[in-house]
Amino acid sequence: MGSNSEYCYSGGADACIHSWKIPDLSMDPYDGYDPSVLSHVLEGHGDAVWGLAFSPASQRLASCSADGTWGPQHLTLDSLLFPVPSEHGVPTSVAFTSTEPAHIVASFRSGDTVLYDLEAGGALLTLESRGSSGPTQINQVVSHPNQPLTITAHDDRGIRFLDNRTGKLVHSMVAHLDAVTCLAVDPNGAFLMSGSHDCSLRLWSLDNKTCVQEITAHRKKHEEAIHAVACHPSKALIASAGADALAKVFV
Template sequence: MKLVSIKSLANAHGDGVWAVAWAAATGDRPAVLLTGSADESVKVWKGDELDLERTNSGNSLGVVAVAASPDGRVAACTSLDSVVRIFDVDSNSTLATLESKPAEAWQMQFHPKGELLAVAGGGSGCVNIWKASSGSRETSLKAESVDKVGGGKFVLSVAWSPDGKLLACSSMDGTIAVFDVARGKMLHTLDGHSMPVRCLAFSPVEPRYLFTACDDKHVHMYDAEGRSLVSAMSGHASWVLSVAGSPDGAALASASSDRTVRLWDLKTRSCVQSLTEHKDQVWGVAFRPGRLATVADDRSICLYDYA
């Protein structure tokens, strides 16, 4: 496995680029890339050329997360104004505006079937689940403290398992809560980190395996069903801000404030490549078949061939 640089775009946004996601190909177009920035905009790019298709400027503060539905037609973004906007990828039209105030809205992900959107609720200590088509809130799942002393959770990130049976959320205190959404029940927590876990990603091919990005400089691999830590992968020199699994399930990419992106072989659980194209902390990594995109505070987007 290897990443080969095929395109780098400087000054893609007017400020740091904080979020990245792929919108899958449809019958009308190939896959496109979505990026969100501190400049309050979401941009849509042609997937291989990084030519700008359109700009969505409906946010009032910096965009902290973007996500696309599995069919690639609908996307969502969260911003520091505590608003979640759901919009049509191809027309830019807003389909729903979700007010999460007074709590925040942080990382988010669409359900594998696309009908639900899970959003990390920050200081509310909850994951809010919305119906994407109507913008109605379906439920809120509370990340309860288990064998912990102190106040409530601050929820930063969420991830659905590929089969949609489990939902995980991470917190500032380093714990990860795992929910059975159908039953509305928290099953257990996963421990091993003691600092903020900023990103979660399930393996695309092994529903039980969950990967984490943490301020403790480590990437963890958990068995989310068996409640066990499978591996702790180290090598970054600073906070790990984002993780994403390759579509073939063989590799993991991680982004860090040390300005690097690392590619991990999941069979050996070792780093096989370190990328240094970015000149500031790297906020996001996102795979689609054959490609990896990365974004950073240096305002740039990097695109790699993955083989």
């Protein structure tokens, strides 16, 4: 979502990013399609777009792609691509850091997580996200809303917490019975929500890293379950989307 919830952005297998204008909620849902809903199309990648992140502070949209590149794009349609060194592999997710608006973290299939400086145009630090068990694919990376902390979701069922200042691993835990696919931190920074192919959503206290609630939210389909989770910016609501073709909202 963009600032003020006026626009939303989607990336697809066509290598394009589409900007959509949110229609008026008072409109008749049975009205004909309005072509102006599609605001503009951002091009620049050569393969499927895996992840998007928006920064209200800098009015930038960041994307990562299966073509091995990621880049932040000003919404004036200026773009900048960062080719990824081959040792990192294909990027899987990107997130702007909350404490440093000019910094962004990108995660990779290789298990690496790299902190970049957008103003300097290069990598600052490789975070210790591989852990002692070796490399494992990272499915999503998120940033804590008020601490210099990066959190990663891994294929090996783990969640890792990384210090953006030192790059060190702060905490690691086995969080689910199957691959951890998605993460979301509540706006106050007190709780972490995780989703997994084990069909469960788990709510974690970030104070002591313990699970305080578990919800069996979706059914498996083709060995996959939960694909995305999100927290409402101002209300006590969470939402999830799964391979069972359902989107659910929880109070």
